[in-house]
Structures are given as C-alpha cells and as structure tokens.
Amino acid sequence: MPMPMPMPDNIAVVIVNSNVKRGLVDSEYNARRQQCETGARFFAVEKLRDVALDQFEAVAHELDSTVAKRMRHVLSENARTLATANALAAGDLALMGCLMAESHASMRDDFEITVPAIDILVSIIKEEIG
Template sequence: MLLDCQDLSFEYAPIPDDISILIVNSNVKRGLVDSEYNLRREQCSEVASYFGHTSLRAVSMEALEAAEQQLAPDLFKRARHVLSENARTLAALEALKNNDLATMSVLMKASHASLRDDFEVTTKEMDGLVAIIEQAIGCKGGVRMTGGGFGGCIVALIPSHMTEQLSALVLAEYPKQYGITPSIYSCTASNGAFA
C-alpha cells in the first residue's frame, strides 16, 4: 500500500501471485530511543527548515543539490536519502503495477544502499542478510532493510518457488558469518479483513 502521510490517501500495490514476501529478523536488538533515530528526524527537520518548510517533501532534489555546499555533509546526506526514497517509492508502485520485478530489484537495492550510506541506519548484520539474499535472487526479486533501522528486519520480494531455498541459505550462512540465528517469516500478500 502506498500511503500519503500528508492527506492519508492510499493506493494498493499489487503483488503478483507467484511472489512471496520473506521477512528475516536479524535478531540484532535495537533501542530506537537510545539510538540515533531521533537524531535522524531532527536532521531532516533542520534541512526542511533551511528551505522554509515543515517537511522535506516540499523540497525538490534540484533545490537540495543546489544547496549542498551550504549544508553540513550529514544533513545533505539525510535529506538526499529521504527525497530519493520518496521517488523510489513512487517508482516501486509503478513497477508493481507492471509486474516488473527487475525494476523492483534495482529500486530495492538502491533503497538499501541509501539507508546504509546516506541515512546510516543499517548494521553489518542487516547488510550481510541483504547480501546473502541479493546474491541468490539477482534481478528476480528485491531485498532491503525495513523498519527504523539499527537492527531488526530485512524484507525481500522473491519468487515463491525460492522460499525454501533462500530460507535454508540464510539459516546456514547468517549464523556462520555473524554468530546469530535469524528468525524467518514467509508471507504472501492477501486482502485485509473487511466486512
């Protein structure tokens, strides 16, 4: 579902029947209050204020790039992540509407890279999980971290027939690399509850 948090309008994104959603909990515990999560929010607000807005959504990428030299490097990177992620989200909706998993793969890869490099909210374990799955699925699906970051889960859109194979791969490789056993949840998209 694509949700517009300003006016609360939404649009459902179709997930093809032969695609599963694999959620892998890194089991790296996070404490959002104790982490830099609040700092990221403050940094984004600071950049929005620089442009005279209350939300980064009102700022264009062109305006941000033009102001790069006036902003602290961390502030610029945080804002670049938010603006590029907004654009990726809209592109992802179109890719799903067109059943274009190759584009979803590219978008999810770019999203994770931005979360890692510009927003700096991933962990080595989350990056490792993404790499394990990404190497196995190539352009047949996509994978990225999800949630507030600093631990927690990654999410992957994968061909349903690969669920068992990828689960086994993650259960074998992740503990070997990081000494942590992940929790894996295989899900399929379905209609929500309705009367």
C-alpha cells in the same frame, strides 16, 4: 496517503527477521530527526517531502554534509517508493529489486542506520536472487 497495490501472481514477499534489537535512544533516532528538521528549515518547508530532489541537489553543497546526507536519503527514498509502486503495477520485478537494493544502500550510506548483520543479510539475498 496509502495506495492499495495489487501483487502480481508471480511475486512472493519474504520477510526476514534479523533478530537485531535496537532502542530509539541507541539508534540515534532523535539526532536523525533533528538533522531532517534542520534540512526542512533550510528550505523553509514543514516536511522534507515538500522539497524536490533536483531542488535539493542544486544546493546540497550549501548544507552541512551530514544534514545533506540525511536529506538525500529521505528525498531519494520518497522517489524510490513511488518508482517501486510503478514497477510493481507494471510487473517489473527486476526494477523493483534494483530499487530495493538502492534503498538499502541509501540507508547504509546516507542515513547510516544499518548494522553489519543487516548488511550481511542483504548481501546474501543479492547473491541468491540478484
């Protein structure tokens, strides 16, 4: 459910277009979706958001390693999203930056959806603003 979040006066949002093009077929969208659906079936839930991160971690070793990685990303991303909203509400921009960096690392390592051009952009941004 959408939550309006007021932006602190001292924050600027910068959107960077990498100009990297992708298609849903090329990006293996359907494979990721099936892997997430497999994880949901394992936990007998309709949506992965209904699985607690600690519940997942307790049995992750029982899952196919790829399915576990996909689930880890989705579940940890949900937790990061909530933590980012709280950090924004508290004006904790340093924490927001850390959470954004963790999000990219999870997309790269667990969901495996980044491309070198995006990884380079993230690296440059981290060097410039921390």
